[in-house]
Amino acid sequence: MTESKTAFPNNLRYTKEHEWVRVEGTVGTVGITDYAQSELGDVVFVDLPEKGRALVAGEELGTIESVKAVSEIYAPLSGEVLEVNESLRDHPERVNGDPYGEGWLLRVKITQPSETEKLLSAEGYKSHVEEGGH
Amino acid sequence: MRYIPSSPAERRKLLQVLGLDSIDRLFDTIPEAFRLKRPLDLPPALPEADLVQHLSELSRKNLDPHSSAQFLGAGAYRHFIPAIVDHLISRAEFYSSYTPYQPEFSQGTLQSIFEFQTMICQLTGMDAANASLYDGASALAEGILLAHRAKRRQEILIAGFVHPEYLKVVRTLVTTLGIELKMIPAGESGACDVDRVAGQLTGQTAAVVIQMPNFVGRLEDIAPLAQAAHRAGAVCIVVVNEAVSLGMLEAPGNLGADVVLGEAQSFGVPLSYGGPYLGFMGVRMEYVRELPGRLVGQAKDAQGRDGYVLTLATREQHIRREKATSNICTNQGLCMLAATIFMATLGKQGMRELALQNRSRTEYAKAALIKIPGCKLPYPGPGFNEFVLELPKEAIAVHRQLLGKGIVAGLPLERYFPERKNDLLITVTETNSRNQIDRLAKELKGAL
Numbered sequence: 001m002t003e004s005k006t007a008f009p010n011n012l013r014y015t016k017e018h019e020w021v022r023v024e025g026t027v028g029t030v031g032i033t034d035y036a037q038s039e040l041g042d043v044v045f046v047d048l049p050e051k052g053r054a055l056v057a058g059e060e061l062g063t064i065e066s067v068k069a070v071s072e073i074y075a076p077l078s079g080e081v082l083e084v085n086e087s088l089r090d091h092p093e094r095v096n097g098d099p100y101g102e103g104w105l106l107r108v109k110i111t112q113p114s115e116t117e118k119l120l121s122a123e124g125y126k127s128h129v130e131e132g133g134h
Numbered sequence: 135m136r137y138i139p140s141s142p143a144e145r146r147k148l149l150q151v152l153g154l155d156s157i158d159r160l161f162d163t164i165p166e167a168f169r170l171k172r173p174l175d176l177p178p179a180l181p182e183a184d185l186v187q188h189l190s191e192l193s194r195k196n197l198d199p200h201s202s203a204q205f206l207g208a209g210a211y212r213h214f215i216p217a218i219v220d221h222l223i224s225r226a227e228f229y230s231s232y233t234p235y236q237p238e239f240s241q242g243t244l245q246s247i248f249e250f251q252t253m254i255c256q257l258t259g260m261d262a263a264n265a266s267l268y269d270g271a272s273a274l275a276e277g278i279l280l281a282h283r284a285k286r287r288q289e290i291l292i293a294g295f296v297h298p299e300y301l302k303v304v305r306t307l308v309t310t311l312g313i314e315l316k317m318i319p320a321g322e323s324g325a326c327d328v329d330r331v332a333g334q335l336t337g338q339t340a341a342v343v344i345q346m347p348n349f350v351g352r353l354e355d356i357a358p359l360a361q362a363a364h365r366a367g368a369v370c371i372v373v374v375n376e377a378v379s380l381g382m383l384e385a386p387g388n389l390g391a392d393v394v395l396g397e398a399q400s401f402g403v404p405l406s407y408g409g410p411y412l413g414f415m416g417v418r419m420e421y422v423r424e425l426p427g428r429l430v431g432q433a434k435d436a437q438g439r440d441g442y443v444l445t446l447a448t449r450e451q452h453i454r455r456e457k458a459t460s461n462i463c464t465n466q467g468l469c470m471l472a473a474t475i476f477m478a479t480l481g482k483q484g485m486r487e488l489a490l491q492n493r494s495r496t497e498y499a500k501a502a503l504i505k506i507p508g509c510k511l512p513y514p515g516p517g518f519n520e521f522v523l524e525l526p527k528e529a530i531a532v533h534r535q536l537l538g539k540g541i542v543a544g545l546p547l548e549r550y551f552p553e554r555k556n557d558l559l560i561t562v563t564e565t566n567s568r569n570q571i572d573r574l575a576k577e578l579k580g581a582l
Contacts, residue, residue: 045423047423053286070457072457
């Protein structure tokens with residue numbers, strides 16, 4: 001992974017719920033943002049969906065548990081789960097250490113490409129965070 | 135909490151604030167037609183001494199399960215309770231504290247819960263067990279909900295003879311969520327028909343539920359059923375009615391069960407006309423985050439000493455409410471404590487001996503009863519401390535006749551299965567002496 005370590009990489013799309021997605025052709029890689037991981041604190045467990053599950057944009061796909069709280073992860077796009085980041089089972093701290101790289105959560109085969117348009121740009125997400133992130 | 139009722143002056147003041155002229159006005163939202171417009175039909179109040187006299191007269195009408203020859207089980211079992219159990223649970227530190235609201239402040243309570251969880255894990259072969267649930271029936275409902283959440287599937291196969299009352303509770307608690315229960319009848323032997331169960335498993339099956347020993351007293355072959363469930367990607371749930379059986383039977387977890395749950399009333403909780411009971415539930419580690427209720431973990435304090443904490447509490451209703459795994463946010467504290475003391479008192483060897491005594495007395499009773507002309511064992515295969523006896527005439531009448539002689543001759547199965555008019559479900563525990571069993575055989579013979 002050679003992802004930029006800045007807090008709001010330009011090559012990603014974002015949700016108001018603090019997920020990011022990197023679209024490459026018909027495949028989307030999903031994670032939670034740098035802002036989200038810093039708000040959560042130390043991540044201790046990530047509960048991810050099974051391979052093959054069909055996701056609808058906006059639905060809850062799993063949970064992320066930190067020492068402070070348990071939060072839901074929402075699907076930024078509709079699609080089928082191709083792969084989940086199995087390394088998080090033993091190394092959930094990767095979500096904190098490298099949220100846009102090693103700490104990715106899952107890859108989906110995008111079924112509704114037009115939904116990408118509705119996601120926030122880096123600029124849009126940045127202002128959302130600056131307004132309080134809610 | 136204070137239990138001092140309000141005075142008439144205080145009530146007037148409260149009503150004034152509410153802008154109401156009488157307490158009856160508080161019930162205005164109840165439609166006129168449903169309101170009782172007369173005083174309750176109760177006899178006049180009695181002086182305390184007369185009331186005590188009256189109540190003890192009433193209680194003498196009950197049949198004392200400890201002074202009669204009692205062969206009734208079917209989910210509620212009479213076992214001997216060592217005096218140490220009641221003595222220790224009656225200590226004020228345990229008896230008066232209900233639930234640890236400030237858990238880390240209640241290290242003694244947490245430690246007893248941790249020990250309960252540990253012993254349940256050892257008996258069931260599970261990786262983690264919760265701090266207990268209300269009873270076996272609601273534990274089964276929770277197990278089904280767990281499988282539904284974990285697998286995101288809607289269908290549950292109920293394999294063979296599962297306690298009919300458990301199924302009633304399960305229906306009440308789960309069917310509104312769109313969960314569908316599919317009943318797979320047992321085979322001729324009274325045990326599950328593995329092929330029949332396997333044939334009904336689909337990609338929609340969340341779990342297979344097996345009771346061990348089952349409701350008609352037969353042991354089930356768990357391993358092939360668990361394998362079939364796993365092949366379909368379903369959870370294998372084993373429900374245990376009679377926890378004493380775990381003292382001698384292989385732990386269901388070692389046979390492939392993913393969730394083992396049930397009723398632990400047998401461990402030090404007396405029979406008392408309807409409860410309280412004690413549900414337990416253990417799971418494999420992969421389902422630990424789906425485990426309902428509370429879970430106590432062992433930790434170290436700043437000085438490196440052992441201490442106990444509520445673990446995974448964010449999964450619980452009192453913190454995460456609408457996202458909680460269940461609406462249970464407490465446990466069956468006092469009964470759980472009784473069970474913990476019971477298990478610790480008997481120990482590993484004692485639990486095994488208790489189970490063996492139950493089984494050998496039951497085998498003695500089977501041999502004695504089968505000699506009575508016309509009596510048959512419809513399910514002669516391996517069992518634990520319960521079995522069905524088929525009589526040559528209707529069981530309810532015979533049962534009533536024996537009741538007159540101070541013998542509770544089991545449970546007429548007609549109550550749950552209207553077509554099974556001649557069947558009695560008989561339970562024999564270590565509390566049934568050889569004399570009692572011989573008397574049952576003699577009186578039963580006489581009644582037929």
